[in-house]
Amino acid sequence: MKKLSTFFVLLLSVFAFAQSTITGTVSDEDGKPVPSASVTVEEPGKDAIIAYSITNSKGEYKVTFTTAEPNVDLKIKAFNQKPLQKSVKNQDSSQNFALESDATEIKEVKIKTKMITKRGDTISYDLKAFESKADRTLADVLKKIPGIDVNPDGSVLYQGEPINKFYVNGKDLMEGGYGTINNSLPKDAVQKVEVMENHQPVKILQDKVPSENAAINVKLKNSVTMTGRGEAGTGFGEPWLWNLKLTPMFFGQKNQWVINYKTNNNGETVEKEGNILSFGNRYEGRRGNVSQNDWLNVENASTPNLPEKRYLMNNVHYLSANLLTNPFKSKDWELKANASYTNNAVSRESYTENTDFLSNTKYLTNISNKFYTDKAKGELIFTKNAKKGFFKNVTTFSQFWNADRADVNRNDIYGTRNGAEAIESPTTSFQNSLSTIIPWKEKLVNVMSYISFQDDHQTLDISPSSYLKFKSYKDSLGFQHFLFEDTDAVRQKLRIKTLEINHSASVGFTAKNWTFTPEVGFNYSNDQLNTEFSTLTNSTFSPYGNDYNNNLKFTNAVPYASLGINFKSNSWMLYSQFPFNFNNIKADDPERNVAKSINKLTFEPMVFAQYTFASFWKASANANMNYNFGSTNDSYAGYIFTSPTSPSAMSADNPIPETRSKSVGTKLEYRNPLNNLFGNIGYRYSKTNRNIIGNSINDGSGFILTNFRELDNQSNSNSASVEIGKYFPSFKTNASLSFNNSVSKSDQLTTDLNNEEYFFVNKNTSQTAGLKFNNTYFSWMSIDYNLSFSWSHQVNQFNDSKNSGFNHNLSTYFYPVENHTIGFTWDQINSGNNLTTYNNAFYDLSYQYSWAKKKIDFELKWMNIGNRKVFERFATSAISESYTRMELRPSQVMFTVKFNFK
Known part of the structure; x- marks a missing residue:
């Protein structure tokens, strides 16, 4: 403090x-x-x-x-x-x-557009001022603008925070999944990009309910635009390589649409473009990325902290379509339909040497994986966003048919073992979210409803059963040997059906600059968990025992009352919620003698305040407190092999877990478009108290049993960050510096092979320093450079280790002759401790010829020139350290034709 x-x-x-x-x-x-x-x-x-x-x-x-x-x-x-x-x-x-008139005769007029202009809360950027000859898409140019960062999936950060909306000509076609447009919209179609600070997307709430987030609006050169981006490539490697991208787009005054088909096996992730990257405003209802409840897992090979193109062995097909239209004469009403399908196969392999400090043992693991993703998603959105009313209904349906495989070779205290693991995991998911705001005299009435149902089936097979031989702590009598009868295989089956219902109603009262919003609501969730563990002998599966079965029903009913207090003036903005939650939670499993409940009233306030001063400065502070009373994941009592090496269970005698979290943060921002200077400094402190702690028992071979104990424990963290960026017009250079320092402490519990428990504090201190800059000063060259250093120090009664990391990326493009480009990329990633350092360097070379008249590029690219086939990394945890060697993509050559649709 x-x-x-x-x-x-x-x-x-x-x-x-x-x-x-x-x-x-x-x-x-x-x-x-x-x-x-x-x-x-x-x-x-x-x-x-x-x-x-x-x-x-x-x-x-x-x-x-x-x-x-x-x-x-x-x-x-x-x-x-x-x-x-x-x-x-x-x-x-x-x-x-x-003013006195001073008319001047103008002999010659040269119009020069300002690269950055500000009007109110909107900052406009002229893209021409920041682009280089190598840039082709909107994302290429956005990452060069001061104050803006772009992640590989196309997501945008402004002043280090995610944006809440991404518009094209003022319309939100993608509803948060804007990565497709950002990565495929040709830069030549864009006139300027606008950053709308403190953007409230619900028009009827503007000037009433403030927002802390910014939005981006992409203004195209033409009000009606047919455009898009395409690529077709083939390559030499093992196996034969291909890459095909087709993304036509249309943006009109009444209709917008984007169709996207991408397929490749050259290591490029394209399916993440369908993820929802921005979530708008709570008054728009509830949306999120639909995912499976991944309870069961095969053992997973490690992945390096590299761009995925360096190690991803994939075979992906991704198809999506997004449509926006105005179904009525009123432009306020919009109908949006989104659909996507993903089919992907990924291979992965790694080798790890682990040293366990408690048992002073070492074990070796080689894992080879195959991950199969097969999923479809459809969404229908009907909205009205006007000054006199708001309506939004979102219906989403998703279906998964995923499957994972693993072949594992282990060498540990029991000798050498081999295991084959397989998971089948179909999932069906349905959600519907409704929110409407209706003006009633001088008040605003908001009604929201959310319904979600998901059905997950998961089956994990492990062969042979002798692979599961390991020791684990059972009770005060000593150790139990998990050694199942010598059968062909064991099978862990799991099914969980999840129902969630949220309803609420609120009324907004406005008085001058203040808005008061009392709200009442009811949140309900119900999980039905069924698990069974069995062995396979002569093609017949038999249940293994009651200790491995669950038939748990977990319900959480929370009626609540809340008061929202908001204030907005020229300088001040306040957004706050003060909810009282009446928590009623039950966990019942008669077969396992589980009968737990909790009834508790909690107060969980949230406050955000922002002060704007001296035109260019913003100071903000936020604080919140919340409670979490656990879930099905930490309430079951029968053992579940969530992974072949990690069975876990909660004691039937333990109470329902209770977690209390508090956090406070401040931030000071500076944005001056007159001298192209942007910066921010922030600090955050958080503290969490729990009544349940996980007790991990490693028998020295890497097989870990986790049970849970009733024991008060806590964790806390302090983090401070600073970033400053400036664009230098005279040198056509955008540069930024950043630094982050964080200190975290957490209580941990573990048990050694002698049945001795250790309750200890694990402290981790880390720092990260970064530099980014790009330069287009010379007509014959452009440079993009990213550099980061990291240091960490971990201390507890078993371990005192210092680690360091170095990561830099250099992309240089040379333009020796008009329409000819030579590119060179150097990625360097180093990791290690004070004794050992592992250096990993990667080099790429490319040549591109541009047919300017047709706007077609022909590119020949050589990836991983040095043919580095493995990535090495050293890492430490609270009670262990590891050396890992991961498989990479070999050297490959690709020839690609890139073009705009118009």
Whole structure:
């Protein structure tokens, strides 16, 4: 808490100087208002703008600033008017100006667009100012803009935080799954990109319920645009390589659509483009990425911390379609239909040497995997988003037919063992979310409903059964040997049916800048878990015993009442919720003597406040507290082999787990489009208390039994981060620096082979420093460079280790002759400790010829020139350390034709 207090003192020092606001009007000699006149505030004798404003159509302006100077210079400039400067006192005042005309005969006009402009909460970026000759898509250029980061899946971060909406010409076609557009929209079709800070997507709530998130609006050059991006490639390697991408797009005033088909086996992930990357606003209802309840798993080979293209052995087909139309004359109503299908096969292999500190043993594991993904998703969305009302209904259906395989070779204290593992996991999922806001006199009535049903079937086969030989802690009598009879295989079956229902109603009252929203609701969930463990002899499966069966019903009924208090003014924004939850939870399994319940009233407030000052600064703080009372995952009492090496169970005598979490954070942001400077500094502290702790018992061979004990334990973390970025127009360079420091502590419990328990604190301190820059100053070259250093120090009674990492990526493009590009990429990833370091370097080389007239690129690319086939990594955990060697994609050559649809 001392660190937190220090940070607040630093933050409060920002407000040490008084803030002043000057308002007024700007008119011409005839008394007519002068729109679009610039009003800047400067400190006397200094050529540095501390605040600015632009007059509206009525010639009105308002400028707020903070400075210690007793007087400031107010400067007014407008086209065809003489500039005016006036010294005024540093205090709130009203200043009106009448400008003298100063018409000038213009012999030659050169129009130069500003690369960054700001109007209100909207910052506009001219894409032409940031692009390089090698860029082809919107994502290529966005990652060069100060204050914006783009992840490989196309997701966008602004000032380090995810955006809440991604619009094209003001329309939200993708409903959060915007990765397809970001990665495939040609940059030549885009006029500018707008960042809308503090964006409230529900129009009827604008100026009533504030938002802390930003949104992006992509403005195309034409109001009706037919465009898109395509690629077709083939390659030389083992096996034969292919890559095909076809993404046509249409953006009109009433209709928009995107069709996307991508397939490859060259290591490129394309199916993640269908993920929902932004989730809008809570008043829009509830949406999320549908996933399976992955209770059962085969042993998984490790993956390196590399771009997936370096190690992903895939064979993927991904097809999606998104449609938006206005079904009625009113443009407020929109109908959206989204559908996608994924078929993917992934191979993976790794070798690991683990050292266990407790037992002082070492075991070796070689895992070879095959993962098969087969899923379909359909979604229908009907919305009305208007100033006089809001309606949104989302219906989603998903079906999975996934399967995983593993072949494992182990060498441990029992000798050498081989196991074959297989999972079949079909899942059916259905969700419907409804939210509507209806104006009633001066009030707003909001009704929300969410219904979800999911049915997961999972079957894990392990062959032979002798593979499961290992020791585990049973009770005070000593050790139990998990050695099943010598049969062909064992089978773990699991089925869980999940029903979730959420209903709520609220009424919003507005008084001046305040909005009060009392809300009542009812949340209900029901899980039915059935598991069975059996052995296979002569093609017949037989149940193994009651200790391995579950028939658990877990219900959670939570009626609640909440009060939302929101405030919005020119400088202040407050968003808060104060809910009282009446938790009624039951876990019943008569066969296992499980009969647990809890009835408890909890108060779980959340507050976010933001203050904007001196035109370019934002200071914010947030705090929240919540309770979690466990779930089906930690309430069953019969053993479940969630993995062949990790059986686990909760004691029937333990209470329902209770977790209490608190967190507080602050952030200070600076965004100055006048000098292209962006930065932020943040701090967060969190603390979690639990009444149940997992007790992990490793018998020294890597087979881990986990049971759960009733024991108070806690964890806490402190993290501070800073980032600053600037665009240098003279050098056509965008550069940023970042640093993060975090300290975390957590209580842990483990038991050794001598039945001795250890309750200890594990402390982890880590730092990360990063540098990013790109440069397009030279007409014959462009550079993109990312660099990061990381350090960590882990301390507990078994381990005192220091690890370090180094990661950098250099992409350089040379343009020796018009329409010819030579590219070079260097990825370097190092890891290790104070004794050993593993260096992993990768090099790529490419040549591209551009047929400018047809906008077609022909690319020849050589990946992994050094033909590095494995990646090496050293890592430590609380009570063990490991060396891992992972299989990589070999050297490969691809020839690709890239083109725009129009």
